[in-house]
Amino acid sequence: MDALHGLAYGFGVALSGPNLLACFFGVLVGTLIGVLPGIGPIGAMALLIPATFNVDPTTALIMLAGIYYGAMYGGSTTSILVNIPGEAASVVTAIDGYKMARKGKAGTALSVAAMGSFVAGTAGVVALMFFAPPLAGAAVKFGPPEYFSIALVGLIFLSRLGGGSAVKSFLMVGLGLFFGTVGMEPISGVSRFTLGNLELSQGLDLVPVAMGLYGIGEVMMIAERITGIPNIIKVRFRDLFPTIAEWRRAFPPMLRGAGIGFFIGLIPGPAAILSTFASYALEKKISKNPEEFGHGAIEGVAGPESANNSAMAGAMVPLLGLGVPFAPGTAMLLGVLIIHGVQPGPLLMTEHPQVFWGVIASMYIGNFILLIMNLPMVGIFANLLRLPQHILMGLILLLCMVGAYGVNNSVFDLYIMAGMGVLGYVLRKLKFDLAPLILALVLGPHLEKTLRQSLFLTRGDIGEIISRPITAFLLSAGLLIIILPSLLRLSRRFKQPRRRIPEVSKP
Amino acid sequence: MFRDRILVALFFFLIGVTCLVGSLLMPFGKAKNPGVGFYPLLVGIFLVVLSVSFIIQSWKSRHDQLPDEERFPQGSDLRRVLALVIAVGLYPVLLTFLGYILSSFFLLVSVLRLFGLQSPWKIVLIALITVGLSYYLFAQLLAVPLPRGSLFP
Numbered sequence: 028m029d030a031l032h033g034l035a036y037g038f039g040v041a042l043s044g045p046n047l048l049a050c051f052f053g054v055l056v057g058t059l060i061g062v063l064p065g066i067g068p069i070g071a072m073a074l075l076i077p078a079t080f081n082v083d084p085t086t087a088l089i090m091l092a093g094i095y096y097g098a099m100y101g102g103s104t105t106s107i108l109v110n111i112p113g114e115a116a117s118v119v120t121a122i123d124g125y126k127m128a129r130k131g132k133a134g135t136a137l138s139v140a141a142m143g144s145f146v147a148g149t150a151g152v153v154a155l156m157f158f159a160p161p162l163a164g165a166a167v168k169f170g171p172p173e174y175f176s177i178a179l180v181g182l183i184f185l186s187r188l189g190g191g192s193a194v195k196s197f198l199m200v201g202l203g204l205f206f207g208t209v210g211m212e213p214i215s216g217v218s219r220f221t222l223g224n225l226e227l228s229q230g231l232d233l234v235p236v237a238m239g240l241y242g243i244g245e246v247m248m249i250a251e252r253i254t255g256i257p258n259i260i261k262v263r264f265r266d267l268f269p270t271i272a273e274w275r276r277a278f279p280p281m282l283r284g285a286g287i288g289f290f291i292g293l294i295p296g297p298a299a300i301l302s303t304f305a306s307y308a309l310e311k312k313i314s315k316n317p318e319e320f321g322h323g324a325i326e327g328v329a330g331p332e333s334a335n336n337s338a339m340a341g342a343m344v345p346l347l348g349l350g351v352p353f354a355p356g357t358a359m360l361l362g363v364l365i366i367h368g369v370q371p372g373p374l375l376m377t378e379h380p381q382v383f384w385g386v387i388a389s390m391y392i393g394n395f396i397l398l399i400m401n402l403p404m405v406g407i408f409a410n411l412l413r414l415p416q417h418i419l420m421g422l423i424l425l426l427c428m429v430g431a432y433g434v435n436n437s438v439f440d441l442y443i444m445a446g447m448g449v450l451g452y453v454l455r456k457l458k459f460d461l462a463p464l465i466l467a468l469v470l471g472p473h474l475e476k477t478l479r480q481s482l483f484l485t486r487g488d489i490g491e492i493i494s495r496p497i498t499a500f501l502l503s504a505g506l507l508i509i510i511l512p513s514l515l516r517l518s519r520r521f522k523q524p525r526r527r528i529p530e531v532s533k534p
Numbered sequence: 535m536f537r538d539r540i541l542v543a544l545f546f547f548l549i550g551v552t553c554l555v556g557s558l559l560m561p562f563g564k565a566k567n568p569g570v571g572f573y574p575l576l577v578g579i580f581l582v583v584l585s586v587s588f589i590i591q592s593w594k595s596r597h598d599q600l601p602d603e604e605r606f607p608q609g610s611d612l613r614r615v616l617a618l619v620i621a622v623g624l625y626p627v628l629l630t631f632l633g634y635i636l637s638s639f640f641l642l643v644s645v646l647r648l649f650g651l652q653s654p655w656k657i658v659l660i661a662l663i664t665v666g667l668s669y670y671l672f673a674q675l676l677a678v679p680l681p682r683g684s685l686f687p
Contacts, residue, residue, distance in 0.1 A: 195588070204580070205574075219574060247615050421664060428641070429680070438629055438630055445623045457538060479572070
């Protein structure tokens with residue numbers, strides 16, 4: 028079945044009553060869950076898997092995919108409004124999105140995020156349709172050394188996107204990596220850095236850490252300077268939606284983000300978070316006004332928000348084409364397929380075409396529903412910011428508490444969150460960028476796993492690892508990127524004395 | 535300020551050393567067969583090297599007041615921040631004994647008061663409504679299991 032026929036068939040499947048309902052339900056629930064900080068898309072999907080037991084596998088998959096997309100969008104809502112990322116992928120959105128909100132442009136940021144998600148989701152689906160089979164084949168050539176190189180280079184490079192001192196960014200990376208090692212090591216079961224505490228053996232979950240660093244930390248920073256003014260932010264009706272000029276600025280980053288996200292989604296690893304960082308870095312690099320980034324550049328919201336959506340589409344390629352889940356979200360989808368007796372893999376397209384094409388079509392429909400549902404809500408969300416500060420802070424704190432508690436039903440997580448809050452506050456006061464820490468926390472385990480796999484694979488022969496073509500390319504490119512700024516600085520220092528000498532020797 | 539930077543650098547240094555020492559105590563095998571401590575060892579080295587660089591960097595620039603570095607609060611501002619930390623840290627303790635509804639009520643009352651709301655009526659009313667709504671939303675609608683508190687059977 029060729030692509031267009033397949034898609035038409037898929038739409039037929041996806042637009043049927045129960046499937047459409049499932050899509051709508053998934054997107055709605057996903058958005059709600061995503062908006063409430065804490066339970067991210069994975070948690071939301073996990074909570075609702077039992078609800079899918081009695082349903083058709085296609086319907087189940089459609090609903091879960093809707094949840095994922097909805098939660099992605101919801102997570103960016105809290106990032107923009109109150110600088111608390113709903114999940115890891117929204118960390119980057121918070122950087123410029125929150126700044127935009129503080130300038131009264133929350134509605135604009137939210138609209139751009141919604142539209143970007145839609146554009147990228149659509150583009151991603153199109154790419155998925157046409158490129159799934161050949162791309163799946165190429166992805167197989169990547170092995171643990173390649174995954175490791177990508178993660179390593181990505182981590183080092185992307186942690187620099189906040190600018191500022193390299194040492195500071197890398198210190199945060201180191202801290203994040205350390206936090207990632209706390210807990211029970213997955214292969215051998217040895218507990219690391221847990222001081223005998225049973226709760227710590229579960230590791231430091233991203234949610235309490237992120238809520239603490241960002242949420243509690245933010246509230247603490249606001250607590251510092253209470254002014255007499257009840258509202259922090261003025262929301263003008265005019266600013267609820269982007270102007271034509273702003274749309275024009277936002278659209279190209281959406282497309283670029285969609286492209287980057289899709290390709291990163293093809294690669295194993297936390298695709299969503301990596302794609303947002305990569306998109307942000309790209310937009311900053313090619314922008315005509317890079318100094319705007321970090322202060323409310325609309326490209327800094329449009330790009331990453333698109334990227335994390337098309338990363339999901341990209342991640343579907345290895346899932347649907349090869350039966351290999353490369354991202355936690357797709358792993359859940361895989362689980363659902365297996366529960367329903369559908370064996371994902373290269374034969375999925377031929378044996379269960381309604382699943383394959385139905386899911387693809389529903390991703391498109393889901394994105395559309397997301398857009399029409401969320402654009403009106405933008406007004407409501409943006410107006411939430413007009414609540415008096417004391418109520419807003421109370422709400423945020425309560426939501427953080429429930430969110431952090433709800434992940435593992437653990438009161439201990441609340442202590443972690445409190446501690447991280449203090450840490451986040453101190454770090455922010457000293458102008459340390461928090462994003463690299465989160466990135467390192469998420470990537471750390473993956474980094475370790477692929478490193479060990481690579482070493483097992485080559486029996487410790489590092490030469491063999493480096494001589495693999497793709498790995499060699501990635502590592503040297505990464506090394507170049509890291510060294511380049513220092514080299515440029517050194518060369519500039521050599522040029523300067525020559526310029527000064529003619530002045531001095533003037534009589 | 536230099537002193538603050540040094541303190542933070544020491545923090546990172548300590549974490550790095552902890553990581554290093556901890557990983558040396560674990561079986562870390564060789565490159566052929568990396569053990570549990572292999573990766574943390576690398577992380578520890580990374581942290582130690584970086585924190586030393588940071589200390590050196592801070593020492594070199596110790597007389598510069600970096601323009602965008604914020605100062606830590608003093609006086610009543612500091613008290614507010616500390617009060618907030620205490621409230622946030624106390625919440626989990628209360629949660630186990632008093633359960634969600636009461637603990638959240640106390641948390642909200644403290645936060646509302648902390649952020650400037652004066653009228654006791656408004657405080658109690660807003661706290662009650664918020665806790666009530668949140669309980670409904672989380673416990674009933676979303677079926678999130680919230681602690682009951684050990685005081686209540």
